[in-house]
Amino acid sequence: xxxxxxxxxxxxxxxxxxxxxxxxVAVRRAVAENPNALAxxxxxxxxxxxxxxxxxxxxxxxxxxxxxxxxxxxxxWEIRMHVAGxxxxxxxxxxxxxxNKEGLVRMxVAENPNALAxxxxxxxxxxxxxxxxxxxxxxxxxxxxxxxxxxxxxxxxxxxxxxxxxxxxxxxxxxxxxxxxxxxIAIARNPNAPAAxxxxxxxxxxxxxxxxxxxxxxxxxxxxxxxxxxxxxxxxxxxKGIEIKGIKDKAGKAYDTTYxxxxxxxKKIKLLQQxxxxxxxxxxxxxxxxxxxxxxxx
Numbered sequence: 001x002x003x004x005x006x007x008x009x010x011x012x013x014x015x016x017x018x019x020x021x022x023x024x025v026a027v028r029r030a031v032a033e034n035p036n037a038l039a040x041x042x043x044x045x046x047x048x049x050x051x052x053x054x055x056x057x058x059x060x061x062x063x064x065x066x067x068x069x070x071x072x073x074x075x076x077w078e079i080r081m082h083v084a085g086x087x088x089x090x091x092x093x094x095x096x097x098x099x100n101k102e103g104l105v106r107m108x109v110a111e112n113p114n115a116l117a118x119x120x121x122x123x124x125x126x127x128x129x130x131x132x133x134x135x136x137x138x139x140x141x142x143x144x145x146x147x148x149x150x151x152x153x154x155x156x157x158x159x160x161x162x163x164x165x166x167x168x169x170x171x172x173x174x175x176x177x178x179x180x181x182x183x184x185i186a187i188a189r190n191p192n193a194p195a196a197x198x199x200x201x202x203x204x205x206x207x208x209x210x211x212x213x214x215x216x217x218x219x220x221x222x223x224x225x226x227x228x229x230x231x232x233x234x235x236x237x238x239x240k241g242i243e244i245k246g247i248k249d250k251a252g253k254a255y256d257t258t259y260x261x262x263x264x265x266x267k268k269i270k271l272l273q274q275x276x277x278x279x280x281x282x283x284x285x286x287x288x289x290x291x292x293x294x295x296x297x298x
Contacts, residue, residue: 009034017041025050032056039064051076058082065090077102084108095119103128110134117142124148129157136160143168155180162186165230169194181206188212191219191233212237215262223260223269224248236262236269247271 008030011019020031020041031037032045033056046057046067057063058071059082072083072093077100083089084097085108098109098119103126109115110123111134124135124145135141136149136157143166150161150171155178161167162175163186176187176197187193188201188209193216201213219233224247232242241261248254259272 009036011036013038013041020045025053028053029056033060035060035062037062039067043067046070051079054079055082058086061086061088063088065093069093072097077105081105081108085112087113089114091116091119098123103131106131107134110138113138113140115140117145121145129154133157133160136164139165141166147171150175155183158183159186163190165190165192167192169197173197176200181209184209185212188216189234189237191216191230191237218268219262220269223271228260236260241272 008019008027013036016031016034016037017040019027020037021044022028028045028048028050029052031041032048032053037060039062042057042060042063043066045053046063047070048054048057054071054074054076055078057067058079063086065088068083068086068089071079074080080097080100081102081104084094084100084105089112091114094109094112094115095118097105098115100106106123106126106128107130110120110126110131115138117140120135120138120141121144123131124141125148126132126135132149132152132154133156135145137160141164146161146164146167149157150167152158152161158175158178158180159182162172162178162183167190169192172187172190172193173196175183178184184201184204184206185208187197189212195217198213198217201209202217204210204213216233216237219236221227221233223244226244226247228242228244232244235242239262241259243259245256246254261270261272262268
């Protein structure tokens with residue numbers, strides 16, 4: 001059984017615990033990356049002499065906070081990097097790793113969804129552009145840090161700030177004057193961009209900027225009696241469909257589910273009811289492609 005590595009993923013947790021003490025390092029590595037391994041087993045492997053075993057433990061989502069805390073101090077910086085990237089890493093460990101001398105460790109902290117706003121605000125001033133890039137993309141990054149990054153010399157970072165849903169209206173208005181078209185396009189795609197900013201971008205010298213701004217300006221924040229989120233507006237702008245519930249027609253009749261799309265020719269909102277889903281080949285709201293057939297106008 002020990003040598004049959006192909007079936008190790010299907011082994012019960014109790015057997016994995018036994019194999020964690022195997023003399024063959026390849027076996028211990030396989031156990032360390034196994035999604036069925038218990039926290040107790042991984043805690044043992046977190047002290048393994050083999051670096052690759054510890055690396056797999058650092059990446060395993062079953063690894064306990066205590067084991068991650070141990071690995072966060074590992075002499076191997078790559079192991080610390082994987083701890084920083086583990087979605088189960090607690091905020092105090094991430095805060096400590098944010099001060100690590102290795103840029104790639106700090107980068108993984110910057111992209112971790114558990115990183116606190118305070119940690120990200122510190123990393124927004126990091127000397128490493130990769131770190132700042134991930135801060136600009138992290139959904140937890142606070143408004144103040146985004147304002148700092150909006151002035152970054154790297155246009156790709158400014159682009160990420162321009163598209164961030166937490167970026168303030170004032171910063172978006174300022175970035176609308178950016179010399180780089182890709183930054184202005186990002187604003188024209190940002191569902192939180194104010195009408196005045198979109199009106200300015202609709203006159204932009206760049207055609208892509210103008211088209212994006214014009215399309216977004218036509219997408220309302222409310223469809224009928226139902227308000228739609230920023231994420232839903234973005235999906236509509238990208239030619240995808242969204243699903244909303246409880247929308248009422250002019251007679252006051254409420255529908256359980258309504259599929260909303262943007263007509264790719266007229267750029268106007270269309271409503272499709274449940275019976276139209278198959279007709280319009282809507283398989284998944286997240287994967288709706290631009291529809292060319294006629295729908296039901298609001």
